[in-house]
Amino acid sequence: MNQKKIQLGGTARSPEDVIALKKLGLQFAEVPIADRNRFSLNKERFLALKKALGIYYLCHGPREGDPNDMEGLERVYLPKVMDTLKIMPGLDMKLLTIHLWLDPRFVKREVIDYKIGFLKRVTERAKHAGITVCLENLSENAVDYAGVFEAVGGLGLTLDLGHAQLLSEKNTSFDLMERFPGRIKHVHLHDNRGGNSPEHDLHLPVGEGVIDFPEIFMKLKKIGYRRTITLELRPVEIRKCLAHVKELLRILVD
Numbered sequence: 512m513n514q515k516k517i518q519l520g521g522t523a524r525s526p527e528d529v530i531a532l533k534k535l536g537l538q539f540a541e542v543p544i545a546d547r548n549r550f551s552l553n554k555e556r557f558l559a560l561k562k563a564l565g566i567y568y569l570c571h572g573p574r575e576g577d578p579n580d581m582e583g584l585e586r587v588y589l590p591k592v593m594d595t596l597k598i599m600p601g602l603d604m605k606l607l608t609i610h611l612w613l614d615p616r617f618v619k620r621e622v623i624d625y626k627i628g629f630l631k632r633v634t635e636r637a638k639h640a641g642i643t644v645c646l647e648n649l650s651e652n653a654v655d656y657a658g659v660f661e662a663v664g665g666l667g668l669t670l671d672l673g674h675a676q677l678l679s680e681k682n683t684s685f686d687l688m689e690r691f692p693g694r695i696k697h698v699h700l701h702d703n704r705g706g707n708s709p710e711h712d713l714h715l716p717v718g719e720g721v722i723d724f725p726e727i728f729m730k731l732k733k734i735g736y737r738r739t740i741t742l743e744l745r746p747v748e749i750r751k752c753l754a755h756v757k758e759l760l761r762i763l764v765d
Contacts, residue, residue: 517740518539519539522542522745523541523568524542526556537742538567541569541571541741542602545573545574547594547595561603568602569604569741571608571609572607575609575611579619592633600642605643606645606667606696608697609644615655645668647674648670653689653691666694668687668691669697672722676720677708685730688731699741701714701743714743716751717756718752731763737763
């Protein structure tokens with residue numbers, strides 16, 4: 512994976528999506544693995560396409576379920592994440608993005624403390640496999656993450672620009688970039704019209720919502736971001752906005 516220049520990819524929920532992303536000229540596919548057994552049915556095809564197309568993969572892990580259910584997180588979610596870490600080396604996946612909600616407006620303090628320990632265990636396991644674990648921002652702000660990054664040294668941040676527009680008057684990506692520039696190892700790109708609930712996380716093609724992407728990309732340039740960006744859209748939606756996204760990328764290199 513060449514990190515000297517921006518690498519653009521898309522979400523691939525199936526082998527067919529991988530083919531479509533390659534035809535669009537993208538460099539990588541971010542593959543969601545929600546269930547180890549289900550994914551194993553297509554693993555060999557994903558591997559064959561990686562070799563045939565010269566594309567590489569990043570991984571998006573399973574979702575956590577009830578964010579305040581510590582028993583469920585320990586008994587169900589943690590094993591799923593650990594299973595995902597076992598799958599990744601076989602596909603040469605070097606980066607794992609996971610959801611773990613840490614917003615104190617919605618998640619109990621004792622659960623947040625448990626989740627910090629959870630992240631320590633996952634990042635330690637990942638380190639032995641040469642995998643970077645990135646926490647994806649949901650509705651959290653920079654203050655919410657201060658204690659988390661202080662406690663979990665090897666943890667990265669997947670900066671989701673769409674999520675940062677929700678439950679906040681100002682897109683929270685600006686404060687996250689200002690406070691944790693070195694933690695940002697990956698970016699998710701999609702649009703929405705703002706809002707205060709998960710239903711407003713529309714994942715629109717870039718340019719169809721209200722997010723001020725030129726200002727955000729100027730800030731990405733300021734912090735020297737030169738890594739991967741996933742268009743979290745279906746291939747047909749990526750096609751609609753790809754030219755616009757490439758114009759945004761010029762901000763980072765001009």
